[in-house]
Amino acid sequence: MLDVVIIGGGVVGCMIARELSRYQLKAVLLEKEDDVASGTSKANSAIIHAGYDAKPGTLKAKLNVRGNPLFDIICGELDVPFKRIGSLVVALNEEEVRALEELLERGKSNGVPGLEIISRERLREMEPNVNREALAALYAPTAGIICPYELTIALAENACQNGVEIKLNSPVLGVRVENGGVLSVRTPGETLYTRYIINAAGLFADEISRLAGAEDYRITPRKGEYLIFDRRFGGIVSRVIFPTPTKISKGILVCPTVDGNFFIGPNSNDVGEKDDVAVTQQGIEEIIKGARKLVPDLPLKHVISSFAGLRAVSDTDDFVIRASKKVKGFINVGGIQSPGLSSAPAIAEMVLEILKEEGLELREKNNFNPKRPPIFKFRHLSNEEKRELIRKKPAYGRIICRCETVTEGEIIDAIRRPVGARSLDAVKRRTRAGMGRCQGGFCSPRIVEILARELGISPLEVTKCGSGSEILKGRTKEFIETGGVINAK
Amino acid sequence: MQNRELVIIGGGPAGLSAAVEARRLGIKDVLVIDRESEPGGILKQCIHPGFGLHIFKEELTGPEYAERFVREAKNLGVEIMLDTMAIELTADKRIIAVNSQEGLIEIQAKAVILAMGCRERTRGAINIPGFRPAGVFTAGTAQRFVNIEGYMPGREIVILGSGDIGLIMARRLTLEGAKVRCVVEIMPYSNGLTRNIVQCLEDYDIPLLLKHTVVNIHGRKRVEGVTIAEVDDNMKPIMETAKFIPCDTLLLSVGLIPENELSRMAEIQIDEVTGGPVVNQRMETSVPGIFACGNVLHVHDLVDFVTREAILAARGAASYLADSDKKYDYVPVVAGDGLRYVLPHRINIEAMPEKRQTFFMRSVKPMAKARLSIESEKGVIKSRVMRYVKPSEMLSIPIDRDEMKGIKILKFNLQEEGDSVERGE
Ligand SMILES: Cc1cc2nc3c(=O)[nH]c(=O)nc-3n(C[C@H](O)[C@H](O)[C@H](O)COP(=O)(O)OP(=O)(O)OC[C@H]3O[C@@H](n4cnc5c(N)ncnc54)[C@H](O)[C@@H]3O)c2cc1C
Ligand SMILES: Cc1cc2nc3c(=O)[nH]c(=O)nc-3n(C[C@H](O)[C@H](O)[C@H](O)COP(=O)(O)OP(=O)(O)OC[C@H]3O[C@@H](n4cnc5c(N)ncnc54)[C@H](O)[C@@H]3O)c2cc1C
Numbered sequence: 001m002l003d004v005v006i007i008g009g010g011v012v013g014c015m016i017a018r019e020l021s022r023y024q025l026k027a028v029l030l031e032k033e034d035d036v037a038s039g040t041s042k043a044n045s046a047i048i049h050a051g052y053d054a055k056p057g058t059l060k061a062k063l064n065v066r067g068n069p070l071f072d073i074i075c076g077e078l079d080v081p082f083k084r085i086g087s088l089v090v091a092l093n094e095e096e097v098r099a100l101e102e103l104l105e106r107g108k109s110n111g112v113p114g115l116e117i118i119s120r121e122r123l124r125e126m127e128p129n130v131n132r133e134a135l136a137a138l139y140a141p142t143a144g145i146i147c148p149y150e151l152t153i154a155l156a157e158n159a160c161q162n163g164v165e166i167k168l169n170s171p172v173l174g175v176r177v178e179n180g181g182v183l184s185v186r187t188p189g190e191t192l193y194t195r196y197i198i199n200a201a202g203l204f205a206d207e208i209s210r211l212a213g214a215e216d217y218r219i220t221p222r223k224g225e226y227l228i229f230d231r232r233f234g235g236i237v238s239r240v241i242f243p244t245p246t247k248i249s250k251g252i253l254v255c256p257t258v259d260g261n262f263f264i265g266p267n268s269n270d271v272g273e274k275d276d277v278a279v280t281q282q283g284i285e286e287i288i289k290g291a292r293k294l295v296p297d298l299p300l301k302h303v304i305s306s307f308a309g310l311r312a313v314s315d316t317d318d319f320v321i322r323a324s325k326k327v328k329g330f331i332n333v334g335g336i337q338s339p340g341l342s343s344a345p346a347i348a349e350m351v352l353e354i355l356k357e358e359g360l361e362l363r364e365k366n367n368f369n370p371k372r373p374p375i376f377k378f379r380h381l382s383n384e385e386k387r388e389l390i391r392k393k394p395a396y397g398r399i400i401c402r403c404e405t406v407t408e409g410e411i412i413d414a415i416r417r418p419v420g421a422r423s424l425d426a427v428k429r430r431t432r433a434g435m436g437r438c439q440g441g442f443c444s445p446r447i448v449e450i451l452a453r454e455l456g457i458s459p460l461e462v463t464k465c466g467s468g469s470e471i472l473k474g475r476t477k478e479f480i481e482t483g484g485v486i487n488a489k
Numbered sequence: 490m491q492n493r494e495l496v497i498i499g500g501g502p503a504g505l506s507a508a509v510e511a512r513r514l515g516i517k518d519v520l521v522i523d524r525e526s527e528p529g530g531i532l533k534q535c536i537h538p539g540f541g542l543h544i545f546k547e548e549l550t551g552p553e554y555a556e557r558f559v560r561e562a563k564n565l566g567v568e569i570m571l572d573t574m575a576i577e578l579t580a581d582k583r584i585i586a587v588n589s590q591e592g593l594i595e596i597q598a599k600a601v602i603l604a605m606g607c608r609e610r611t612r613g614a615i616n617i618p619g620f621r622p623a624g625v626f627t628a629g630t631a632q633r634f635v636n637i638e639g640y641m642p643g644r645e646i647v648i649l650g651s652g653d654i655g656l657i658m659a660r661r662l663t664l665e666g667a668k669v670r671c672v673v674e675i676m677p678y679s680n681g682l683t684r685n686i687v688q689c690l691e692d693y694d695i696p697l698l699l700k701h702t703v704v705n706i707h708g709r710k711r712v713e714g715v716t717i718a719e720v721d722d723n724m725k726p727i728m729e730t731a732k733f734i735p736c737d738t739l740l741l742s743v744g745l746i747p748e749n750e751l752s753r754m755a756e757i758q759i760d761e762v763t764g765g766p767v768v769n770q771r772m773e774t775s776v777p778g779i780f781a782c783g784n785v786l787h788v789h790d791l792v793d794f795v796t797r798e799a800i801l802a803a804r805g806a807a808s809y810l811a812d813s814d815k816k817y818d819y820v821p822v823v824a825g826d827g828l829r830y831v832l833p834h835r836i837n838i839e840a841m842p843e844k845r846q847t848f849f850m851r852s853v854k855p856m857a858k859a860r861l862s863i864e865s866e867k868g869v870i871k872s873r874v875m876r877y878v879k880p881s882e883m884l885s886i887p888i889d890r891d892e893m894k895g896i897k898i899l900k901f902n903l904q905e906e907g908d909s910v911e912r913g914e
Contacts, residue, residue: 227616232753275709278620281726305613307621383585383593390592397589399524399574403750408589424623439611441627445634459640464623468710471623472640473737479644479666 002026002194003360005185007172007208009036011148012336013200014155015348021162023362028192029156029164030185032171034466035426036419037152039202041341042429043277043309044224045255045266046148047240049339050087050140052107052115053250059319061110063343063350068142070345077370078154080147081258087143087240088118088127090134090294096244100138103245107140114141129236129295143240147258148341149429153419158372160418162365168422169466172201175212175330182212182329196329196360198351203274203312205320205334214324219335221274221310224266225283230302230437234260241294250338252290254298259432264291264298266309279306304437311337319343321350323358331355376413379405400450401443403436411447415454425465427451448472494518495806496584496598498575498751501530503783504604505558506796510803511602512565516810519567520596522586524574528562529555530606531629531784532792534636537657539684543793554792578751580776599813600778600806603752603766604799607784609654610744617649619706619715628654628742635661643738647715648672649703651679651686653790653881655742660689669695670734673717675702675724678855680744680881682790702726703739712737745788755779762830763787769819770836770846771805772798778813780805787832787849790883794849804842815840820899822848827903829853829880838893845887848901855879856905861886865896874906 004020006013009031017029031038048071054061075082091097100117107115116139123130123137160166167187174186175197184193201208206219229236234256243251249268256262265287284306291298314320314335324330331354333347340347356362376389378396389409390397396409414421414430421427424434427447434440434447448471452459463469495516497504500523511519527533532540535551542548545557562569570586573594577585584596609627624643626634631642632654644667648655651674659669672690677700679686690697698717704726705716719730747765749757758767758775765786766774773780782802783795819835831850852859855878862872863886870892878884884903893899 228613278705279618281618281704284616284618301614303613303616304611306616306618383595386587387593390587390589394589397587397592398572399576399587402524402574405576437611438608439613441609441611441630444630445638449638459638465710469623470711471642472634473643474641476635476639476641476665479641481666 002028002192004196004198004355005030005192005194006198006200007185008039008200008202008205009033009152009156009166009168010039010041010200010202011037011152011155011341011344012202012333012347013198014152014159015344016198016200016333016351017159017164017166018155018162019348019352021159021164022364022368024365025360025362027164029159029166030170030172030187031166031168034169034422034463035429036156036166036168037149037429038465040309040312041152042149043226043307044148044338044341045253046146046257047087047255047342048082048144048146049342050107050115050143051110051112051339051342052103052138052140053245054110054339056106056109059321060339060343063319063346064339065111066349067343067346071144071146074345075146075151078151078158078372079375080151080154082144082146083258084142084144085239085256086139086141087242088123089138089242089244090123090130091136091244092131092134092293094135097136099244100136103138112140112142115139127237127239127241129297130241131294131296145240145256145258146341153430154372156419157417158370161372162368166419172208172211175208177213177327180328182327196331196355196358198331198333200333202336203310205312205332206314209332209334212324212327212330214327214330215332217320217334218315219312221271221276222313223269223271223276223283223308223310225279225287225308226263226265226306227284227287227303228257228261228263228305228307229299230304231260233299233302234262236262236295236299243290243294252287254291254295259435261304264288271310274310277308277310279308283308305439313337319347321347321354323354329358331358373417376410378407378410400446401431401433401436403438403442404432406431406433406443408450411450412454415451422455423463423465423469424448424451424471444471490595490597493520493596493598494810495520495600495602496596497521497602497604498578498584499523499530499604499606499783499785500525500528500569500571501604501606501783502532502555502558502792502795503606503785503799504530504602505555505562506799507602507604507782507803507806508567509558509561509565510800511806512562512567514803514807516807521562521567521569522573522575523569523571526572528559528569528571534629534632535657536636537661540792543791544796575751578755580755582778600809601780602802602806603774603779603781603785604783605748605751605785607745607747607788609741610746612741615743617703617706620709622706622708622711624708624712624738625706626738626740628652628658628740631740632658632661635665641665641667643667643736645670645736646738646740647703647717647734647736648740648742650674650742650744651681651697652742652744653681653685655740656681656685656689658740658742659695660693663693663695669693670736671696671698673698673701673703675700675720678879682882683879704728704731706739707733712739715739745784747785747788749785752781752785760830760834763832767834769817769833770841771808772802772833773805773809778809787830790881794883794885797847801842808842820893820896823898823900824850825900825902827853827856827859827905828901831901836899838890841890845889847885847887850884850901852878852880852884852903856903858906860904860906862902862904863888864900864902865893866898867896870896878903
């Protein structure tokens, strides 16, 4: 009998898993895909918002403001890149200037520190590439940027190290309830008996809730598309640049990434399907148009990739974080749209409080290790450190990804670490191999080879992102139809 | 820190040709660095014939062409350091390279030749909408899988872009039993060599759809098909013409980009049109003593020209090593009407390594007949009629030193001419 089963390996599920791993209990996290961070947590704006945006009194506002300062500790412990670069909401006309005042007030009542409205002169000084017509901006020094999938993976690794079992390729198909309380969770491979279920299934949280016969709510997907640019132009802005927000969204922004690139996006369009992460032509045009209002001169010839993410919009318009009144032991953590990433640490705290209230005893472990094993990023090391590392392990001297300077050693590590990579995308998220300007053109054949060797499988079995996404279709000569002479098997 | 006389980064045909020439010119210490475990560059995976027609007057495969230079380089005592990637280059010619045996290697070179080749443009660079499933490859990556690793990237294939690699792969995959549904090209003309259109598509009945592009990629996990559409004269897709083509693979052959990360680190001036360094008469970049040749300088369609350019760079390096303090005044070389670029970008006529300088250029569009005229501030100094000019086929013209004596500027123009009765050049 397990104490807790967490459904969903996004940032929310993994944050909860790591928090639970501090205590003496048996917990399992189930993720349907072949890696954690395969849903919304891998495709979003990656901003740790300051917290001025959400309506005062909502969970979004409260948990965002509470979550923001926790990132320094978490990212320090887990060695995840996080930069508090600050954000600017830019006003392009008088009406927007007035809206900034409102935002400032809202921010203050949410308890956001350090907010100020700055003049156009100061804005120009800070961000010379921002539209020269801008009149003023709201500056939020506490906003930051992070790598959301690296954070999610780090949380999963650390939870795993501390005893939470992370089961990949494990879609939850059924939940059994007995005597009004949670009994078990079924995946294709097994049935797990548990006292508590935490539903952190992102876009699918409504379906899981329904499966369990718990509260009914609806989640609809709302797409956001992005274009990401070559690192050579990463310096175009130094802070997160927002337009003045509208009622429905924070708008299309121009934003640096922790890896030194920058992106533009997202737009905001409701879509019919929960796996529709296709980028559209209209979408691309829309985000270019939007971003140009903020930064008129975009190096559009140097886009390296596009992607889309889906917001899990709940019909309650706020996060749904509460114990079910209908099914004892079932806790919903749904509708976690933006600022869900920023709020994740506070969401996890809140879920633990709920578990306690629901009767789970939380006794601290004395051997909890908040740090994950060190990660070597060759490109960030000094020459001395590089030399030392290669001497210890020659595989760090073989560069596999030329654009991002990722070595074979790092790829092997990514495969062998806890919650190790099993596919090309999983290697990419852990090492950045294939994320640079050539987008894997050079390194993907080599990574296929390394994955096959490390996992003891044929290259034909290596996938991009789990079963069904095999990279290769066969050996050469296999498809040739002959009279049975050359190719008679 | 190692001290070396001439270091060549990249051991493809450019690097190897330069190394051979450098040794022949008497440079004693020539080091070639390449990140692959075999020298030869991209030629290793080009197992089709069509290399060396100009230089060797015979038709070799890529590996055969490369092998001639590898053997020659070894005979002449060129040191080739393999499995080694150069990761840093400074303007004062310090190189940092890594490999797993020696670890981090620091080298101080007296002269450097850049021969890093190019990389392929990707889906992101051309913004194709749709999902991001497995089964989208650049043509060169697919070529590596097939010709080097022995694996098939797909069974039913659509190729976007009619660059040479795409055309070659259309034939290759067909011979391997895959079905190539079509080659889709956004321009009203092909970007490949005419001989490749004939030998790789027409001979196998593979349709070439000009003025078409891929507007959507379908399939969540693996490509299930693509939507293609005709484009208008502004290259905008005409959505009424959209149609779905089932396939499991999309190959991209949409252009090559010179690989100049190291050049940028060394603060070498880059020409935004070619994507490669700005060079002078001896293929020397804006940083004295650093030279460039081959695809790192501008994308070539014929390897023979790569070798010629490399020889020039090697001669440049040799004269630099003999006298490194020489300063030059330059005559600027300008690409005028009808031309995308002309190389070299500037020349010093007295210092030309040979008595004639060959200029390389690409036209902006196909022309059945065109006049290439070269003028100085004094007027036209040379002109020539050219037939069947295409952007994909590099043009070249040699000009004698005597013809350029005393001029201050050199401007190249390519003008379309109506077809008259006159024949030939
Ligand atoms: C365009 C966009 C921009 C955003 N920008 C920001 C931002 O800048 N800052 C910010 O704070 N927030 C932002 N967000 C919000 C943030 O990304 C999300 O709140 C957060 O990632 C949600 O995490 P999650 O774990 O709830 O969901 P997910 O990451 O989607 O995780 C849910 C997981 O559950 C799994 N799952 C689903 N069904 C099952 C099942 N039956 N069995 C097992 N597993 C299952 C899924 O595969 C998935 O991995 C943005 C969101 C979008 C879409
Ligand atoms: C698929 C294809 C088909 C072709 N078909 C024909 C044909 O039929 N006939 C013809 O005449 N021409 C053909 N060409 C053109 C011609 O062969 C190429 O233009 C030529 O190979 C370019 O040579 P290169 O040495 O500049 O570059 P490459 O051959 O690309 O060599 C560059 C080398 O540099 C190495 N390198 C790069 N960066 C580093 C670094 N930082 N550290 C260490 N090493 C590095 C690379 O590994 C590589 O080995 C073809 C080209 C291609 C790509």
